[in-house]
Amino acid sequence: MDAMNLARATFALLFTLGLIGIAAVLLRRFGPGATLRLPGTTRERRMKVIETLVLDPARRLVLVECDGESRLLMLGEGRELNPPARKPEV
Known part of the structure; x- marks a missing residue:
């Protein structure tokens, strides 16, 4: 070369x-x-995480605010462990 x-x-x-x-x-x-x-x-964000709490290595609690309404979610192993509460139909 x-x-x-x-x-x-x-x-x-x-x-x-x-x-x-x-x-x-x-x-x-x-x-x-x-x-x-x-x-x-x-633009205004509609959803934000307020606080998280680690319960153990597999589960955590997450407080989320969406459109002025707070929700408490229990997450674990990559999925939601408790389904959201539904309002009874009339």
Whole structure:
């Protein structure tokens, strides 16, 4: 391999790494959620986690507020352990 091919391969590697770096900077700056950071595009969140309490390694209690209404959920093993209370139908 002569010096010209070595220089060409080195510059190609540097160019590729530079493109990857530029893409990373652009994604960090304009990536997901960038529209929420623009002025005038903020919106009110409907749901928020108020508090969590770990009961044991497999279960936890989560207090969630949605549309001004609080719900207490018991989560475990990746699923909800208690179904939400339903209002009786009349």
